[in-house]
Amino acid sequence: MYLVPPMDDDPPPEFVAFVAGHLTAxxxxxxxxxGGDPEGAHLYMDVLADVAGHWRRLRAWSWLAHTDAPSAxxxxxxxxxxxxxxxxxxxxxxxxxxxxxxxxxLHGPGQTLALRKAKVLPDTVRRxxxxxxDAGIAWVxxxxxxxxxxxxxxxxxxxxxxxxxxxxxxWLSTST
Numbered sequence: 001m002y003l004v005p006p007m008d009d010d011p012p013p014e015f016v017a018f019v020a021g022h023l024t025a026x027x028x029x030x031x032x033x034x035g036g037d038p039e040g041a042h043l044y045m046d047v048l049a050d051v052a053g054h055w056r057r058l059r060a061w062s063w064l065a066h067t068d069a070p071s072a073x074x075x076x077x078x079x080x081x082x083x084x085x086x087x088x089x090x091x092x093x094x095x096x097x098x099x100x101x102x103x104x105x106l107h108g109p110g111q112t113l114a115l116r117k118a119k120v121l122p123d124t125v126r127r128x129x130x131x132x133x134d135a136g137i138a139w140v141x142x143x144x145x146x147x148x149x150x151x152x153x154x155x156x157x158x159x160x161x162x163x164x165x166x167x168x169x170x171w172l173s174t175s176t
Contacts (some may be wrong), residue, residue, distance in 0.1 A: 030067035
């Protein structure tokens with residue numbers, strides 16, 4: 001019997017939908033914050049694992065406070081993980097954001113016929129496979145972290161219990 005039940009093996013559909021809705025922006029923001037460094041590309045997955053680890057608490061808080069707690073927590077963890085990543089770099093990190101694609105206006109005289117038609121045509125990009133995979137990986141990382149924390153809590157509780165028994169036994173022997 002658990003006071004707080006362990007995480008399920010599979011991510012809930014709400015978490016997968018959350019990842020699908022935030023994945024593109026999260027990857028873009030991560031690339032911007034680390035300056036396109038391939039060593040920092042793992043940050044977005046660490047942030048998703050942090051959100052997955054607190055998913056039940058964040059959903060409950062969203063329901064109680066009528067706010068979007070998972071999105072706020074995602075932004076907070078992204079800032080924290082990026083700061084930590086920058087501090088761990090051997091050399092000073094210089095981030096420069098460069099525009100790689102020319103600006104194409106979506107409205108007005110510079111807009112092409114293809115861009116106007118693209119607004120009304122359904123999207124042909126297959127969505128769902130990448131967010132599902134990233135959500136699953138983040139969920140597994142969060143489950144593993146939770147399991148290690150549970151083992152750590154059990155070890156600390158056992159040590160405290162044995163220490164308490166030793167203290168009690170030494171107190172009994174000195175009081176008699």
